[in-house]
Amino acid sequence: MNASKETTGRSIGSKLKHRFMYALICIGGRRLAYAFLYIVVFFYSLSPAVSQKSRAYIRRRFKPRSKREFFKHTYLLNLTFGQTLIDRAVLGILGRVSVRSTEEERQLCRDLCAPGKGLILLTAHCGAWHMAVNLIDFIPVKINVLYYKNPQDNDKTVAEHSGKDARFSFINPAGPLGGIMEMMAALERGEAVCAMADRVFGDPKNAVEADFLGGKIRVPYSFYRLSAATGAPVAAVFFPRLGPGEFSTWTAAHFSVPDLGPAKDAYARFAQQFVDALEEFCIKYPYQFFNYFDLWEESPCNKPSTKSNN
16 A cells, blocks of 8 residues: 555544543534534644644635634544444434434436446545445445545444444455456446545555645546446445534435546546546535545645735
8 A cells, every 4th residue: 555545544543532522422412522522632732743634725715814724624523423423323322313214315226226236336535425425325236345444543343332234335446456356246246335535545656636626636447447337337325414413415416437448547538527526525615525535635636825814
């Protein structure tokens, strides 16, 4: 795995702090955990190391004109992220969550699965991405999740909280060929594959450039090549948080990818379709983009700025 990606999925809080939050949920539910979260996030957001993680996104999305504005956006972003983590724990511990989806959207997903060629569900580090597969029970086929479990990730999954078997399988992207063989096998069985498409895992050469929030970022292209090879359609699905324990599913785009040969640049326009949908999400839900990483830094097309307001 590329050295720059070794921190993917690493938790900020220790195991003890996570257990304390879980205990608050058991004692007083979501409300008590939220109350404590306001204090924790305030002090975390004061840390330069923490604020640096979201600096690139905040500067591009909000263009803060002062340190006070920058801190406000940092705090609200971190607070929303913390609330979604609590909501995930509440779902696993207490089984309480509300999900909204339209019949039109549910039927669309059923129609995409109907030909039996499988379905590639692409999402991003936004909204309730970390419990997404628990919110889409209307997918009529088995779901396989491309998921890397960092040894330093102290957050429990919904299944780990509930003690019940997950109704989906995991594919490890750190395995041989990045899990591509397992994904192909799942699609050939007519199953769904769910993956994050906003960040490169592993070799940065396996990426194409896309325009995002006024700059260039690099995103994986293998999912679109996989679609072309198997005939499986692609659906960009996000899970915005609407309120305490309330989420919705948003199928922002869906398309099929023709076989355009092995050249990765031939699939850049499909990656751009996904990124366009993600940008639309960030405009509508500005405090729900949780990719704590400078996506723009890696692209050679972006010239580093020497000016900073923060």
